[in-house]
Amino acid sequence: QISHKSFRNVGLIGRPDKSSVVETLCLIHDHLLNLGLNPIFDQETAELVPYDHAQIVSRHLLGEVADLVIVVGGDGSLLHAARALVRYNTPVIGINRGRLGFLTDIKPSEAIFKLDQVLQGHFQLDRRFLLEMEVRTNGEVIYDAIALNDVVLHSGKSVHMID
Template identity: 85%
Template sequence: MQISHKSFRNIGLIGRPDKYSVVETLCLIHDHLITLGLNPVFDQETAKLVPYSHGQTVSRNLLGEVVDLMIVVGGDGSLLHAARALVRYSTP
């Protein structure tokens, strides 16, 4: 199966909840996804960090049901937490 950016419509965004240093990066990614016509989806914890009051928010455990691709901003721990939540969905 060949994967292209057209295969992804809903893009999940997760950031380390206790690190406000990820906010700027998350906002840049969010805004860029919007300009590409894609739908960014924050997990509930990450949504508390960013200054967006609109947009789609889903619990981390349900992200795999909604998103086609996940972007994680943080360190190894953030990546591992996201992987645990998404492993049953095979979300890239």
């Protein structure tokens, strides 16, 4: 059972190649501090923000210390973060700074309002079905992964979702 009262340590993850992400991360970080909560950056995100004394952990340990994680970026950022957090069953909120926003459906202009709603217990948990995928050659696993929505197999070049 997940309770909003347990959201004391809030993980922050951001897409590394967008300056607008830093603005949103800083806004959320400062708001969390003002509420007396403990914002925690993953290492990659900490390199983006202008804080010298922020709490930082590796992304793979973030789920161990965070009660809630906020991802600022696009759907790809959320999916990437979810893979690192899956074994901890940590709830994730997505703030859209990407293009599509199917999973990261909160607009940056609504981030603080929506975050406050969650922290006050006004949220509905959306549990997602996960897929485990293995690629085998001659019976030997050569690659495995966990996916949130779907698995795409392709022959070489990277593929992207279309707007």
